[in-house]
Amino acid sequence: MSSLAWIDFDEAERQRAQRITALFQERETRDELGLGAIRDSIADHLFPGTSTIQTRLRYMLFIPWLYRDLEKRDLPEAQLRTQARDAEIRLADALKAGGESNGIIGRDAGPRLQRLPSSVYWAGLGAWGIRVFPGSLDSLFVALRRRGRSHVTSSGEEAMAGAQAPTVWNPALPQMPSGLLERAVFHLTAEEAQFLIDRLVASQPNSLLTMLAREGIDADCDQIWTHPHLAAFPAAARRLVQHGEIFSHLMHGAALLYNLALSELRQRDDWIDTYRERLEAWSDELDLGAVRAWSLDDFWNVVEHPAHAVRPAAKRFVTEWRELVLAGTEQVVTSPAGRQLVEERERRLKTSQSRYANHAVRDRWTGASGAERLSFRWAQAKSHLRDLANAK
Structure with missing residues (x-):
């Protein structure tokens, strides 16, 4: 069994490790063929600060409101952590009391909730400039613990270590509504929506999300590539969206072939029939002319993102899969070359946990792994944009 251990590097390394840990828990981040860095680079360029487990936009305000209230309390770190967790769990009940039913984090879990809203939105709060404190949530509690702590110097004078509480939130943050933990709704006020838009404009001026x-x-x-305003997108965003469309459609075939191969190994005729039909539909819909004209050199240039390293092996896999597809989509399904390419890629990535090699792991497979087209978090961005548009 593999695990991630904390290594005491600097804060940037710590936050990077936390992002990786969070990705393992997101349903749409199943990365059987090692395309995650490419997928996330595109998503972070287009829709920075989003993640696949975000639900409603007003959490970008709920979290600062709750924590700003907690930061006023001069309590030991352990008590602050307990009260913060309690407040986030109470928020779920308040949303239910407000008549909300969809998008509530912890709606059914109650005190058993594992992923608190703060952990889901913490990175996004920083990316949008709502959170100005640069550290992790854990480091915030540590910083709050140190505030006002005094010690006596060698000269007998009292000195304050961290007497000032850290600045955590953007000073323009709207005021928290009264009774938030009694009754809450996801509906944004016009003032709240404008604050969020202003933060996007200031922190992510060139992103497609900001423009929309x-x-x-x-x-x-x-x-996103079927958006009715695609022609009006900024040139750089439109270029990336067009690259993303081809990449998503092209590599969907590799994902479907992977699922077909596992279905055959499991000897599940129903799954086999489903994936054969889906591969046939994929082949019919794929625009080979667009794939042939697709510039991989340009793609790798525009995809490059400081938060994600696309490894040479991933680039080789995409290149080789494209070459096989251009030789004939029918052959990709029937010839050994496509299956071998996919199998070797998965075995190299998963080693002893490969579903090709490990019978126990394969027997636990439930029939679908990364079998949908990559959408680069458009669903979450679309939800956030709708919340902004419906603000009153």
Whole structure:
């Protein structure tokens, strides 16, 4: 069994490790073929501060409100942590009391809740400039513990170590509504929506999310590349969206072939039939002309993101899969070359946990792993944009 151990590097390394830990818990981050860094680079360029486990936008305000209230209390660290957890759990009950039913984090878990809203939104709060404290949530509790702590110097004078509480939130943060933990709703006020838009404009001026938020554009489309305002996107964003569309569609075939191969190993005729049908539909819908004209050199240039390292092996896999597809999509499904490429990639990534090699792991497989097209967190961005557009 593998695990992640904390290593006491600097704060940036600590936060990076926390992001990796969080990714393992997100349902849509199943990365059987090692494409996660590419997927997340595209998503972070287009929709920074989002994650696949975010639900509703007003959590970007709920968390600062609750913690700003807690920060006023001069309590030991352990008590602050307990009260913070209690407040986040009470928030779920307050949302239910306010008539909300969808998007409540911890709606059914209650005190058993494992992923608190603060951990889900902490990175996004920083990316949007709502949180100005640079550290992790754990380091915030430590900083609050140190405030006002005094010691006596060698000269007998009292000196204050960290007498000032750390600045945590943007000073323009709207005031917390009264009775928030008694009754809460997801609906944003006009003032709250403008604050969030202002933070995006200031912190992520070049992102597509900022442009759509600033212009109040709310569109109900399944994929960002089918957006009705695509032609009006900034040139850089439109270029990345077009790259993302080809990459998503092209590599979907590799994911479907992986699931077909496992279905065959499990000897599940129903799953086999499903994936054969899906691969046939994929082949029919794939625009080979667009794939042939696709510039991988340009793709790797625009995808590059400081938070994600795309390894050479991942680039080789994408390149080799593209070459196989251009040789004929029918052959990808029937010939050994495509299956071998996918199997070798998964075995190299998963080693002893490979579903090809490990019977016990394969027997626990439930019939689908990363079998949907990559959407680069458009669903979460679309939800946030709708919340902004519906503000009153």
